[in-house]
Amino acid sequence: MGEDPQAARTAARAAYTVADYLEGPYLSLCRNKNKDKTVRDKEVWIKKYLVPAFGRQLMKDVTRSDIYAFRKHFEGKAEVTWNRCFRVLRHAFQEARAEEIFPKDKVNPCIGVDQFQEAPRQNYLLPDTLMKVIAHLDRHAAVVWKRSRERFFTSQLIKTLIYTGCRKGEIMPLTIAQVDFENAVILLKENKEKDITKRVLLTDAAVKTLHETIRIALICDPENPYVFHGKSKQSHITDVKRAWAKICTELGLDDTKLHDLRHTYASLLINNGTRKEELKEVMNHKNIQTTERYAHLWDDTKKRAVNRQNSVFR
Incomplete structure (x- = not known):
């Protein structure tokens, strides 16, 4: 047999x-x-x-x-x-x-093992600091694009991250075709397995930034499909860490990561009254637990509201 x-x-x-x-x-x-x-x-x-x-x-x-x-x-x-x-x-x-590669009658060996407690850090910029960053980027974008296209596109990319709250991996490969100015949205591929498109609503500041970037991009290289041109022909920016580190040094920002701009975007929404369920959708969080990381910001907002109410009774 x-x-x-x-x-x-x-x-x-x-x-x-x-x-x-x-x-x-x-x-x-x-x-x-x-x-x-x-x-x-x-x-x-x-x-x-x-x-x-x-x-x-x-x-x-x-x-x-x-x-x-x-x-x-x-x-x-x-x-x-x-x-x-x-x-x-x-x-x-x-x-x-x-997949039955690990026996089904055995418990996952990671179950019951504790993770280390991670020390909290303020991972968002306060409004005054954010405005200094934007002004710094504006100065670069306004005067250097003819001398340093790379620096121009990098500055515009970082401003787009500030104005949209998107992840850098979503914005770096953004194509001109993905920007819909008529409806003020950008269209991002959300899921590799399913044909799902994520619509990111654009503020007036984001529309202005993208419009100016695409205008310059078409002057620099009309054949390049990307919004934020890279060093080589028909490529896009693939790294902004060094540029961001230099900006942080110039502005005296310690322990500030590029991804903190996304947290800053969320904090601004919260301070303007956005509810958790709404924030989850805007930030494209897969579950509400991710959104709960911002709980302390809602607490701060509530405290300020209570303090304003207290002033009425003085």
Whole structure:
């Protein structure tokens, strides 16, 4: 009699090492479902931390004790990195269990393992500081585009992030065709698997910035389909970290990340009375838990309202 195909498939699944699964089926799954930036981050965490720690172990043999032993190496030094790695590992075992690469009769070994508490930081700019950043960018955009196109497009890109609250990975590859001035929206591809388009409503400031950028872009290179031109022909900007770091240095902004502009956008909406459910839709959060990160801002807004009410009774 021939070999039982089902038994052969079961044996093959049981032979997966952590490295086999993470670098193979798991990353393949992520490339289909996650944004490119998320996939790149996962690739780094897998290659640099997870494979060296667990690579040769069989998926089915990993225990909670193994996870805790791995966690111990990060105590007091790279706890945020551990949290990112841990979330990848937890998700990987969840997917492996669904594919029967990790036994269904066993509990995900990450269940019950605590993440490190991350120290909170103010991750948004106050209005006065934000206006200084915008004025700084305006000065660059107004005078340097003929001498330094790269600097012009970088300045305009950062202003667009401020005015839309979008992620840099959504705006850097923005094409002229995705900008709908008639309806004051930009159209972004939201899901890799499904043909879902996200509409980002544009403020007057965003419309003005994009209109001026596209005008200059068509002068510089009419054949380039992108809004924010890169260094080479028909390319787009792929990195703004150094430009943003230079701006922060020039303005004396310490510990300010580019992604903080997105949090700043959200904080401004909250301070203008936007409700949580509305903010979730505007910011394109997948779940309300992400939006809840801004809860302290709603508390601040309520306190100011109460203080205004208190002044009435003095």
